[in-house]
Amino acid sequence: xxxxxxxxxxxxxxxxxxxxxxxxxxxxxxxxxxxxxxxxxxxxxxxxxxxxxxxxxxxxxxxxxxxxxxxxxxxxxxxxxxxxxxxxxxxxxxxxxxxxxxxxxxxxxxxxxxx
Amino acid sequence: xxxxxxxxxxxxxxxxxxxxxxxxxxxxxxxxxxxxxxxxxxxxxxxxxxxxxxxxxxxxxxxxxxxxxxxxxxxxxxxxxxxxxxxxxxxxxxxxxxxxxxxxxxxxxxx
Numbered sequence: 059x060x061x062x063x064x065x066x067x068x069x070x071x072x073x074x075x076x077x078x079x080x081x082x083x084x085x086x087x088x089x090x091x092x093x094x095x096x097x098x099x100x101x102x103x104x105x106x107x108x109x110x111x112x113x114x115x116x117x118x119x120x121x122x123x124x125x126x127x128x129x130x131x132x133x134x135x136x137x138x139x140x141x142x143x144x145x146x147x148x149x150x151x152x153x154x155x156x157x158x159x160x161x162x163x164x165x166x167x168x169x170x171x172x173x
Numbered sequence: 174x175x176x177x178x179x180x181x182x183x184x185x186x187x188x189x190x191x192x193x194x195x196x197x198x199x200x201x202x203x204x205x206x207x208x209x210x211x212x213x214x215x216x217x218x219x220x221x222x223x224x225x226x227x228x229x230x231x232x233x234x235x236x237x238x239x240x241x242x243x244x245x246x247x248x249x250x251x252x253x254x255x256x257x258x259x260x261x262x263x264x265x266x267x268x269x270x271x272x273x274x275x276x277x278x279x280x281x282x283x284x
Contacts, residue, residue: 059219062216064216089270091270099276100261100274100275100276100277101217101261101272101274103271103272106270150216150217154270156222158224160205160222160224160265161207161219161222162207162219162263162272163219164209164216164217164218164219165216166215166216167214167215167216169214
């Protein structure tokens with residue numbers, strides 16, 4: 059398994075500002091994933107972050123709005139930029155681990171409220 | 174049509190009952206199947222992981238995969254109030270790192 063620490067656990071932010079979410083894993087992993095979970099909804103993949111390369115964004119998500127850093131094999135950040143109330147959501151970091159690297163593990167999430 | 178269908182419930186059962194959850198899917202390439210438990214205000218916790226078809230048991234939890242019917246199930250025996258949570262199914266193909274999630278089923282176990 060993998061232990062993922064995510065910070066902050068929650069925050070309330072003013073519209074127009076930015077928030078950077080940190081994700082730390084207890085082992086080296088090739089890919090790290092960022093998800094969004096809107097209230098009452100399932101998980102939507104925002105982007106995939108590989109160390110040493112640009113993140114790959116899913117349809118509907120852009121780098122200017124959600125810049126991602128991946129400076130090493132155990133750490134990543136997601137920034138939510140120029141926030142609006144529609145960005146209020148839970149943001150989750152995930153990695154693959156397990157014997158075949160096919161099991162997905164999640165951090166505890168960052169609950170963001172934009173006012 | 175969604176790639177993964179999961180009844181959102183809610184599902185309410187008395188303590189000690191068997192909880193039965195299921196998902197259907199349309200992509201025959203899916204090979205890896207997972208069930209997650211998510212408590213309120215927490216991240217998803219991996220409960221069960223199954224590769225291809227078959228059954229897997231872990232304590233009170235049993236996961237079943239029927240690839241011919243594109244149908245997966247999770248059974249919780251002797252349910253406890255602490256099992257009250259949202260349960261999400263997820264799956265992926267062998268050569269694709271992307272997970273497809275169900276909508277999640279909210280379960281309440283009444284004491």
